[in-house]
Amino acid sequence: MRLLSLSMVRPGMRLAKKIYNEDGLTLLSEHVELSSGLIKRLGDHGVDFVYIDDPRTRDIVVLDPISDETRARAISEIRSSFRKIMEDQTKRRSVGSIKVGKVFGDVLKMILDDLGGNKDAMIMLTNISLMDNYLFQHSLNVCIYASMLGMAYGYSRDELLTLGLGALLHDVGKTQIPLELLKKKDPLTDDEFMRIKKHADFGYQFLKDEPNIPLLSAHCALQHHERIDGSGYPRGLKGSEIHDYAQWIGLVDSYDAMTTHRVYRKAMLPHQAMDIVYSGSGTLYDQGKIRLFRDRIAIYPVGVTVRLNTGETGVVVDLNSNAPQRPVVRILQDADGCELSNPTEEIDLSKHLSVMITGVNELAM
Known part of the structure; x- marks a missing residue:
């Protein structure tokens, strides 16, 4: 899953994580396909970010610290x-x-x-x-x-x-x-x-x-x-x-x-x-x-899209508890702007200190 700002969401994308209503109950479930009308309604209700399903990041799971029941x-x-x-x-x-x-x-x-x-x-x-x-x-x-x-x-x-x-x-x-x-x-x-x-x-x-x-x-x-x-x-x-x-x-x-x-x-x-x-x-x-x-605190939470000083764009796939500001990033777009359909490269920023995050949520899929 990927965390995208609502402005980057396009009709046809599917939710990867629930959206809750004012009672704490599920309003929209996972896998719901978003239409232009739904996207607008979410914006009208003050939703700025959503978790979106992406085949290239489907293995990424963002766990809630408390259960749905709680x-x-x-x-x-x-x-x-x-x-x-x-x-x-x-x-x-x-x-x-x-x-x-x-x-x-x-x-x-x-x-x-x-x-x-x-x-x-x-x-x-x-x-x-x-x-x-x-x-x-x-x-x-x-x-x-x-x-x-x-x-x-x-x-x-x-x-x-x-x-x-x-x-x-x-x-x-x-x-x-x-x-x-x-x-x-x-x-x-x-x-x-x-x-x-x-x-x-x-x-x-x-x-x-x-x-x-x-x-x-x-x-x-x-x-x-x-x-x-x-x-x-x-x-x-x-x-x-x-x-x-x-x-x-x-x-x-x-x-x-x-x-x-x-x-x-x-x-x-x-x-x-x-x-x-x-x-x-x-x-x-x-x-x-x-x-x-x-x-x-995870200042770059799992699922967020980041741009690196190498020119590449990727998504945070894991955190380093001893260096939360230096997460593990999976490259989804190379330095030339080409989308990678089967990304395999992951960069652990805690081990590659010359690689820096220079932007967050700047590019859509």
Whole structure:
């Protein structure tokens, strides 16, 4: 399979990986042939990239770190709980009946069990979802990324449960922000931005007295927009004043926001987002955490098309865990621009240091 930007997809191409709807259920299955109408509808719904079947890369498999069952259950619970909170707050009713701690605790245990089966997995773009469920999918992505980093860092199961709950619920305060404001395409006014920023306080106030929600998880909701140089919000905390869990969540929250389609801009590719995140090392984000994140993220994910400084074009077929920025590339197009019908050459960039990636997703098949 190959990961292509939607602008490179042509009618007649077939999907190689599912696309999910706002409930976390399959919208389009593998092998579905894409028509011009389907391609347009995907674009209208904020899908920027899709995995496409290509006979030359059919042996490439991109595995999701969690199972379809876990993903569907997680998105369903996030969606139903967040919507119930929105409804209850609108009607000024108590939200205690939702039992947030129990519901999300059960979901998190499923996620951790799935991740625990592959502790060496790299953080990588694996699933494609519609933009309609941004808040729900973003909450799940941040939880998965933060939990993977927590495992790599060496946190215990209990610590991972606290970190994971904080990550899963870090944006619960956005249920108190009007949807029209969250989905606004035009630049926010100063007043509107101030309202958006209140979601951190709203989240903390909602979670701090919830049964089965650790107080540290509530502080993750409060602090995930704080930055170590004091430039964050809501309290302008600095350095160690920000809990480590909140620092992890703030880091992956920024990364996922950049690699996900938003109403006001398209998704970035992982290497683009990583460049921006890394520019904040030592100012916005802790240097040690940035280094671990850099070592655990696939900035050139399996399936992505890359151009090399040799003039050749290929697709990433494997990752080097000790050098994720230097993957293994299968050559699909030679330096003269000729397509190879039966490609056999694969270049391990960790062993050929003079060969560099100079472009990503520039050419269609």
